[in-house]
Amino acid sequence: MSNANLPENLTTFTAYPQTEQVCRDELSQGTLDIDSFKQNRQRCSLSSCHGMCCHHGTHVNQETAEVIQRVAEEEAEFFKSLGLDLPKEVIIDDEDYEDFPVEKLEWKGLCSIKKTAVKEKHISSIVNDYPRHFKNTSCVFLLDDSRCGLQELSKAKGLHPWHYKPFTCWLFPILIAPGQNQPEIVLPSPETEPWYFPEYGYDGFFTKVPCGQYSECGQLGYILLQEELKFLSEIVGRNFGQEIQDAIANSAESD
Ligand code: SF4
Numbered sequence: 001m002s003n004a005n006l007p008e009n010l011t012t013f014t015a016y017p018q019t020e021q022v023c024r025d026e027l028s029q030g031t032l033d034i035d036s037f038k039q040n041r042q043r044c045s046l047s048s049c050h051g052m053c054c055h056h057g058t059h060v061n062q063e064t065a066e067v068i069q070r071v072a073e074e075e076a077e078f079f080k081s082l083g084l085d086l087p088k089e090v091i092i093d094d095e096d097y098e099d100f101p102v103e104k105l106e107w108k109g110l111c112s113i114k115k116t117a118v119k120e121k122h123i124s125s126i127v128n129d130y131p132r133h134f135k136n137t138s139c140v141f142l143l144d145d146s147r148c149g150l151q152e153l154s155k156a157k158g159l160h161p162w163h164y165k166p167f168t169c170w171l172f173p174i175l176i177a178p179g180q181n182q183p184e185i186v187l188p189s190p191e192t193e194p195w196y197f198p199e200y201g202y203d204g205f206f207t208k209v210p211c212g213q214y215s216e217c218g219q220l221g222y223i224l225l226q227e228e229l230k231f232l233s234e235i236v237g238r239n240f241g242q243e244i245q246d247a248i249a250n251s252a253e254s255d
């Protein structure tokens with residue numbers, strides 16, 4: 001991806017202006033699955049989940065891959081100071097891509113065969129009920145205390161905490177699905193879990209981590225995830241939180 005087609009005075013929110021432009025172009029008409037955001041969810045606690053959603057790294061698009069690789073090299077000293085021993089190649093091709101072509105499951109505006117590399121981390125020995133189909137690995141940017149190194153870099157530079165964080169990561173557990181004709185913004189449930197492949201012994205991803213599961217004592221998804229919806233709204237030029245509230249109010253009136 002190149003920035004050649006972007007207006008010079010464009011305000012950007014993240015380190016990924018091309019990705020923001022694709023979001024504006026395609027999510028401005030994207031479908032918002034209102035009902036899915038009425039599901040109860042709760043925030044995870046890093047001290048108990050140990051960043052298990054980062055066990056496989058994260059899929060990224062070409063622009064994100066290039067920026068992260070460059071930042072890893074330019075900011076090597078900063079990452080070292082956090083205790084991260086980054087490999088030379090922090091972005092790799094997904095070796096499971098043939099079985100799980102990510103663009104069929106998640107929107108290609110954010111994902112491709114590229115992903116962040118992983119390191120060994122024996123999460124199953126520290127997380128209760130760690131799913132058996134999750135590997136004992138973690139993204140190379142995951143710190144020992146389960147914070148994200150790219151988020152810490154953003155904060156250290158005085159930027160928005162999600163400036164360098166891949167879209168797929170700060171949106172999680174919100175999914176942007178490919179949809180039938182246009183992308184769909186959804187909070188996955190067990191019925192809409194995109195990564196359910198029992199034939200491969202793979203039992204799901206979004207709904208297998210604590211923050212992606214139903215929580216009796218949690219909050220409605222659109223309230224709990226209002227920061228994520230607000231940031232996406234600012235990038236896309238819609239107001240997803242308001243759209244959900246309006247739809248709920250309208251359906252209550254017509255009942
Ligand atoms: S980039 Fe950060 S949030 Fe995303 S998988 Fe890696 S450590 Fe986790």
